[in-house]
Amino acid sequence: xxxxxxSTVGLGFLAVLLAPILYVALWSEVVxxxxxxxxxxxxxxxxxGWAFVDPALLLVGPLxxxxxxxxxxxxxxxxxxxxxxxxxxxxxxxxPIAVFVLFxxxxxx
Amino acid sequence: xERGGARETTMFMRSGIVEVLVAGLLLTLAYFGISNxxxxxRMNCCFPPGLEALPGIQSKPNSLQFTPFELNxxxxxxFFYHQRIKFVGAEVASDGPDVISVNPIDRFTWAAxxxxxxxxxxxxxxxxxxxxxxxGQQYYARFRLHSVCKGAVASVDNVRLTQLTEGLG
Numbered sequence: 040x041x042x043x044x045x046s047t048v049g050l051g052f053l054a055v056l057l058a059p060i061l062y063v064a065l066w067s068e069v070v071x072x073x074x075x076x077x078x079x080x081x082x083x084x085x086x087x088g089w090a091f092v093d094p095a096l097l098l099v100g101p102l103x104x105x106x107x108x109x110x111x112x113x114x115x116x117x118x119x120x121x122x123x124x125x126x127x128x129x130x131x132x133x134x135p136i137a138v139f140v141l142f143x144x145x146x147x148x
Numbered sequence: 149x150e151r152g153g154a155r156e157t158t159m160f161m162r163s164g165i166v167e168v169l170v171a172g173l174l175l176t177l178a179y180f181g182i183s184n185x186x187x188x189x190r191m192n193c194c195f196p197p198g199l200e201a202l203p204g205i206q207s208k209p210n211s212l213q214f215t216p217f218e219l220n221x222x223x224x225x226x227f228f229y230h231q232r233i234k235f236v237g238a239e240v241a242s243d244g245p246d247v248i249s250v251n252p253i254d255r256f257t258w259a260a261x262x263x264x265x266x267x268x269x270x271x272x273x274x275x276x277x278x279x280x281x282x283x284g285q286q287y288y289a290r291f292r293l294h295s296v297c298k299g300a301v302a303s304v305d306n307v308r309l310t311q312l313t314e315g316l317g
Contacts, residue, residue, distance in 0.1 A: 062173065069181040097181075101174055108170045121166050 050119040057126035064130055065100045067137035072097030096140060100133030194264035196245035198233045199272045201225035202260055204286050214252035238299035251299030259302035269297035273307035
């Protein structure tokens with residue numbers, strides 16, 4: 040019983056800790072990915088290849104979160120483990136992309 | 149039986165919490181994403197891209213670098229904006245996005261203006277810290293419709309926006 044309570048507290052702590060990381064990763068991905076789409080369509084610096092790649096980069100993280108949410112619905116009925124699972128998958132996919140788009144943006148300026 | 153029904157309802161509500169949280173997260177992201185795209189679209193609408201592509205903050209400034217003669221020769225914007233630009237002096241008005249009127253105020257401060265496709269005159273000003281030229285700030289402005297679009301009108305007093313999207317909408 041004590042063990043269960045401890046693991047619940049641990050999962051709760053992990054969920055709270057991961058939430059801002061996931062949010063920042065998704066935010067960077069969406070906002071900088073969105074900027075990239077426009078930049079690549081601008082006159083004088085048009086790049087149709089990147090104009091298709093950027094929306095894909097923008098959508099991968101949010102789509103991963105949606106897919107894991109739907110897939111975990113039946114498998115994981117407990118709230119906290121499910122939230123942590125969604126956050127971990129979201130971070131795993133969106134964080135490297137966020138770092139990549141941030142690096143691309145910083146290297147441009 | 150009733151207890152079983154109550155448990156199912158609790159389970160349903162519990163799983164619903166996760167969906168609500170995820171939906172809230174994605175809606176917030178969508179809001180930021182859409183407002184950002186709108187802001188960038190406004191910026192891309194009319195801010196002359198050649199102005200944005202001019203060289204900004206640098207650690208070894210050279211006042212000669214920002215004369216129309218040198219800029220016409222070096223075409224520094226070509227790195228980002230693949231179109232040639234005509235640079236004119238501070239007293240000559242810009243009559244389009246690809247005609248930039250430059251004003252090398254001093255060694256550490258220079259401004260440039262160009263007429264946007266919406267008829268507004270847009271300006272950019274780079275101000276370096278004389279003690280540490282590598283530190284500096286880029287400023288932007290959009291002047292009133294039909295204002296004279298000459299580099300000479302751009303100064304530290306009227307080119308003060310720190311972000312391209314701020315107040316240009």
